[in-house]
Amino acid sequence: MSIKVGVLGAKGRMGSEAVKAISAANDLEVVAQIDLGDSLDQLIASGAQTIVDFTHPDAVMGNIEFAINNGINVVVGTTGFDEKKLNLIKGWLAANPKVGALIAPNFGLGAVLMMQFASQASKYFESVEIVELHHPAKVDAPSGTAARTAELITQARRSVNKEAMPDATTSALDGARGAKIGDVPVHSLRLRGLVAHQEVILGDLGETLTIRHDSIDRTGFMPGVLLGVRKVGSTPGLTFGLEHFMDLK
Numbered sequence: 425m426s427i428k429v430g431v432l433g434a435k436g437r438m439g440s441e442a443v444k445a446i447s448a449a450n451d452l453e454v455v456a457q458i459d460l461g462d463s464l465d466q467l468i469a470s471g472a473q474t475i476v477d478f479t480h481p482d483a484v485m486g487n488i489e490f491a492i493n494n495g496i497n498v499v500v501g502t503t504g505f506d507e508k509k510l511n512l513i514k515g516w517l518a519a520n521p522k523v524g525a526l527i528a529p530n531f532g533l534g535a536v537l538m539m540q541f542a543s544q545a546s547k548y549f550e551s552v553e554i555v556e557l558h559h560p561a562k563v564d565a566p567s568g569t570a571a572r573t574a575e576l577i578t579q580a581r582r583s584v585n586k587e588a589m590p591d592a593t594t595s596a597l598d599g600a601r602g603a604k605i606g607d608v609p610v611h612s613l614r615l616r617g618l619v620a621h622q623e624v625i626l627g628d629l630g631e632t633l634t635i636r637h638d639s640i641d642r643t644g645f646m647p648g649v650l651l652g653v654r655k656v657g658s659t660p661g662l663t664f665g666l667e668h669f670m671d672l673k
């Protein structure tokens with residue numbers, strides 16, 4: 425029996441890739457393709473068991489609430505989640521305890537691994553900084569992935585009481601030392617010719633370590649989306665981050 429999936433934002437850049445990838449998988453089936461202006465009732469009529477949402481930060485919460493209240497699992501790639509929104513989702517899930525919800529800021533398996541490797545390594549190095557590099561049409565800086573990496577690194581370093589990173593800067597031009605997220609400076613580059621890239625650079629006495637991930641094409645997100653769709657139905661409650669669906673022990 426294949427898993428019946430409804431794709432929201434089906435005409436968008438990510439949503440249309442998701443429709444292709446899910447349709448090509450033998451164990452999954454696209455039963456609804458919903459875009460702006462379409463009724464969510466299609467999800468009920470089509471018997472969707474799970475939705476994949478790549479819409480817009482302004483639309484996604486309504487979609488999630490509808491799905492959860494109708495017993496449909498959710499896999500969300502749309503960005504823009506904060507503590508307040510996650511708590512709202514937890515409330516809806518509490519009233520529907522069998523439903524699973526995965527919110528994944530990044531579906532790239534390589535990107536998720538880069539974040540994990542970086543947070544592990546950061547416990548062993550005196551200093552760590554992030555450089556994220558993207559195409560010039562990107563509207564937000566730093567990227568969600570860079571922000572998440574910085575948070576994970578901050579948590580990892582605080583868990584082992586790592587000392588503050590040395591930095592003798594006493595005068596600097598605005599922005600020269602990047603934006604600080606948690607304890608980590610993050611630097612954003614915007615250049616034509618780039619897609620989506622990130623380097624985490626770690627330094628200590630006599631050595632540096634650079635962990636780099638390059639996202640070259642949207643198809644790179646699809647193995648992560650499929651993993652999410654396959655696992656979310658057997659993982660009730662809220663899961664934030666695809667790493668929790670990967671065997672990283």
Ligand code: NAP
Binds near residue numbers: 478483484645
């Ligand atoms: P996009 O090309 O603009 O696609 C969004 C689609 O959703 C559009 O077709 C849009 O229609 C439609 N839409 C808007 N509101 C809707 C609603 N209420 N119900 C159903 N459909 C609706 O954007 P994208 O590049 O695919 O990105 C979509 C989201 O995914 C963004 O938040 C982006 O940051 C995120 N993203 C996440 C990952 C990840 O790995 N987690 C990776 C890449 C992108 P209109 O064009 O008519 O408005």
